[in-house]
Amino acid sequence: MAHVPAQERRKQFVEAASRVISEKGVSGATTRAIAQEAGAALASLHYVFNSKEDLLVELVRWAADFNQNVIAETPLPAGSGVATAARTILLMWRSVERPLVFSQFDILLWSMRTELTKNESVLLYERMVEQFGNLLEHAATPKERKSLDFKRLAVRLIVICDGVQFGTLCAGPDYISDAEVVDMFDSVIKTAVKT
Amino acid sequence: MAHVPAQERRKQFVEAASRVISEKGVSGATTRAIAQEAGAALASLHYVFNSKEDLLVELVRWAADFNQNVIAETPLPAGSGVATAARTILLMWRSVERPLVFSQFDILLWSMRTELTKNESVLLYERMVEQFGNLLEHAATPKERKSLDFKRLAVRLIVICDGVQFGTLCAGPDYISDAEVVDMFDSVIKTAVKT
DNA sequence: GTCTATAAAGCGATAGAC
């Protein structure tokens, strides 16, 4: 293997770990399997990471960043309305490839049981609620902005995203259609009003 | 350890495995940890199970049965209306203790990657949709029975259950309130009409 | 059906040459 800067090598190992986990789970993700997937020697992994746990912690953060970016990069014109915005987010969310979703759920469960990453993952959810809420509020019409509770709306959107993702992972791509997902959220918008 | 019939020992190991997985995940669930949790010698585990995989397969089925029973044992008077029925199911679902939910998600992800159990888990979701649908239809008023699409409704209910469970696991018990969950499903009922 | 002891394989991590 050619020489590669340590910074870049780290990224290669993290992405390799994600692919291995998507296939075999965290329980099957050995350092040997990850190194092979990255096309590097086992010793190279320990050259750039102090331990296997360090690598997984970086994967947790990489996965969290990925999620944040999926949302941040969603194009949402201001004033286009909450329904349109939610539709865009939902479909963007669903377009993430199955293997990646698989590893995301697995590594998230792992992080919840790891002292070093537990709090970060809890914070990830809080930040996601905030981010979704801001996005929806930004896209809302003036009338919607006055009446809707955007934090409630954000939680509802995430609940639907998670439920759809997990169900689709288990039951297959025909579990629920795009139109049905959008329809579900449309129904849920109307009652998320300020109290 | 006293002599215990093999049939009963199997159950003890399966339940011990569930507890260990809820704490450490599938990746941390070693045969030694499971045997210790069950209060038995490691050799006893291999006396009643051919392999560790066999034990996990039985755990997958045990978890699936548990889910089916949670639903089956939910008391739902006929004609009480879909909203009441859904409310009862949602709250029943949420009452499952956190450690059990934790291990259920973990073992379900594991089963999806295991050739022997993959198809069973896909079938579990199909059966759940059917079971939820029947339950809701049974509880429906005559008017609802004519207008509502119970399969669509069942999928929506499961999406919300999964999303709420996973989010609560990650973000904590304050992620979403019971009232909000019920309100969400109420909103979603109205638009799940026959096409 | 229980146990202790151990085999055989795989694991994370390191040494040391290049």
Added chain:
DNA sequence: GTCTATCGCTTTATAGAC
């Protein structure tokens, strides 16, 4: 920064006495 080779430990699984 890369590699091969190997250490020390843990893992699953088995042998054999009780």
